Amino acid sequence: MARPGPDERRRRVTTHYPIAHTPPPQPVAPPSGAPRPRLTFIGTGYLGATYAICFAELGYEVMGIDINAERLARLSAGQVPFHEPGLDELLRRNLAAGRLRFSADFAEAASFGDVHFICVQTPQRADGLGADLSFVENAVTALAPHLRRKALIVGKSTVPVGTAEWVEQLVGKHAAAEHDIEVAWSPEFLQEGYAVEDVLRPSRIVLGVKSSWAHSMLHSAHKGVFDLAANEDREVPVVVTDFATAELAKVAANAFLATKISFINAMAEICEVAGGDVTHLARAIGHDPRIGNKFLRSGVGFGGACLPKDIRAFQARAQELGAGEALRFLHEVDLINQRRRGRVVQLAADLLGRSYGPAGPDLTGTRIAVLGASFKPNTDDVRDSPAVAVATKLVRAGAQVSIYDPQGMDNAAKALPEAEYTASLTAAATGADLVCVLTAWDEFRYVDPAVLGEHVAGRRIIDAMNCLDMPLWTAAGWEFRGMGRPS
Ligand code: UGA
Numbered sequence: 001m002a003r004p005g006p007d008e009r010r011r012r013v014t015t016h017y018p019i020a021h022t023p024p025p026q027p028v029a030p031p032s033g034a035p036r037p038r039l040t041f042i043g044t045g046y047l048g049a050t051y052a053i054c055f056a057e058l059g060y061e062v063m064g065i066d067i068n069a070e071r072l073a074r075l076s077a078g079q080v081p082f083h084e085p086g087l088d089e090l091l092r093r094n095l096a097a098g099r100l101r102f103s104a105d106f107a108e109a110a111s112f113g114d115v116h117f118i119c120v121q122t123p124q125r126a127d128g129l130g131a132d133l134s135f136v137e138n139a140v141t142a143l144a145p146h147l148r149r150k151a152l153i154v155g156k157s158t159v160p161v162g163t164a165e166w167v168e169q170l171v172g173k174h175a176a177a178e179h180d181i182e183v184a185w186s187p188e189f190l191q192e193g194y195a196v197e198d199v200l201r202p203s204r205i206v207l208g209v210k211s212s213w214a215h216s217m218l219h220s221a222h223k224g225v226f227d228l229a230a231n232e233d234r235e236v237p238v239v240v241t242d243f244a245t246a247e248l249a250k251v252a253a254n255a256f257l258a259t260k261i262s263f264i265n266a267m268a269e270i271c272e273v274a275g276g277d278v279t280h281l282a283r284a285i286g287h288d289p290r291i292g293n294k295f296l297r298s299g300v301g302f303g304g305a306c307l308p309k310d311i312r313a314f315q316a317r318a319q320e321l322g323a324g325e326a327l328r329f330l331h332e333v334d335l336i337n338q339r340r341r342g343r344v345v346q347l348a349a350d351l352l353g354r355s356y357g358p359a360g361p362d363l364t365g366t367r368i369a370v371l372g373a374s375f376k377p378n379t380d381d382v383r384d385s386p387a388v389a390v391a392t393k394l395v396r397a398g399a400q401v402s403i404y405d406p407q408g409m410d411n412a413a414k415a416l417p418e419a420e421y422t423a424s425l426t427a428a429a430t431g432a433d434l435v436c437v438l439t440a441w442d443e444f445r446y447v448d449p450a451v452l453g454e455h456v457a458g459r460r461i462i463d464a465m466n467c468l469d470m471p472l473w474t475a476a477g478w479e480f481r482g483m484g485r486p487s
Contacts, residue, residue: 040064042118049082133163152213152217206241272343348399370404371404371425395419402421429455435461
């Protein structure tokens with residue numbers, strides 16, 4: 001049989017499948033002959049490992065695939081290679097139950113799986129703002145030649161719009177045509193620190209599909225999620241749509257969240273010059289249900305592996321598509337976010353009585369305790385962490401910086417070896433002229449200011465997360481600075 005080209009394949013699957021208001025499809029048998037589709041998750045980083053473990057917990061037979069032998073060995077031994085509450089226990093339980101295994105062998109993945117989820121990273125390109133898709137390409141081209149029966153390849157990684165079509169073309173080039181391998185896109189919305197909950201009980205599921213077979217197979221691959229919801233008397237909204245909308249759903253959601261955070265941080269800048277208190281302002285507007293109070297916490301701005309790089313990749317893609325102007329505001333969102341990091345350094349200079357010149361302040365001879373390194377609490381992830389970025393600026397300004405974080409120390413020490421790392425909050429603060437809270441861990445939020453005051457050289461604190469009880473600290477004799485709050 002002649003192999004259809006990508007355009008022909010696309011025409012064939014799109015013409016007969018109406019996607020608007022599509023009801024749950026008729027079940028189709030998994031090509032492997034197993035009663036439920038067998039799932040592979042390619043890439044066992046944050047996303048893939050969490051999904052693999054959680055879907056095994058939902059009862060699926062699952063294989064996690066990676067090229068990183070050390071990571072696979074740790075996962076196979078029951079160790080999650082990053083900190084995520086609740087995941088270790090689920091990993092060990094599902095390894096023991098025999099539903100979950102890990103492999104580096106793409107041939108094994110191909111013979112095992114019915115639905116292959118691509119969960120690899122899409123970092124910012126070294127040479128620009130766009131996303132580096134080489135990991136996606138490698139995953140697809142490593143798997144496709146080994147496929148020996150019909151299967152569905154589903155993208156989960158965050159990608160520029162148009163990637164799913166490109167993946168379909170890659171599959172057309174690298175897989176045998178007679179197996180009619182199909183592609184779908186189903187973005188994920190999990191938040192680090194709540195990842196288990198977000199996978200087992202998602203706020204919504206988006207399915208970008210081109211055929212009823214793909215829709216049906218993806219529905220079966222999520223049936224465990226729907227069954228769990230039904231048992232708990234909940235419903236999981238499902239949006240069935242085209243590839244482009246599915247891809248955009250992810251970047252649009254992250255762009256909206258980033259914009260909301262930068263909006264309140266822009267209000268913090270205004271409060272700083274007008275004498276208002278942005279934490280009160282956020283409450284005053286957040287009670288309006290049209291606005292909502294979530295993602296309205298002002299502070300040092302957003303970080304992590306997703307929001308910052310996603311808004312940049314989104315702008316780069318819009319530019320390529322000739323619609324750069326539509327997303328020009330995201331550049332402003334990014335700038336507001338970056339300014340917040342500089343603002344903490346400015347407050348540090350103010351509190352320590354150092355003048356702030358064009359190259360920043362000279363903090364030589366000062367000792368600063370940085371509380372927090374991870375980009376948010378309940379994770380050890382320090383990628384694009386505002387805490388590490390601020391600590392780096394303080395080190396560059398000449399301060400002696402000691403850092404404490406309940407989980408992120410090892411990763412932070414790799415990112416910023418010039419700082420000192422201490423085994424406890426108290427050790428970091430001992431002898432400090434200034435304490436900066438840069439991650440809102442509970443351990444920092446509920447520390448007793450009177451007790452901590454006994455250890456420091458000067459009672460000065462910057463609450464860069466607006467997470468402390470300001471009157472409590474000032475009553476204990478601390479000079480206190482928040483973000484967008486009166487001193
Ligand atoms: C984000 C999205 O929230 C997820 O829905 C998405 O799936 C994920 O990216 C992804 O693309 O994979 P995550 O990076 O885990 O999740 O972190 P968030 O909870 O969104 O926080 C991001 C940053 O915003 C953190 O630095 C946090 O401190 C900051 N933030 C959050 C604020 O400054 N203010 C807020 O009100 C909320």
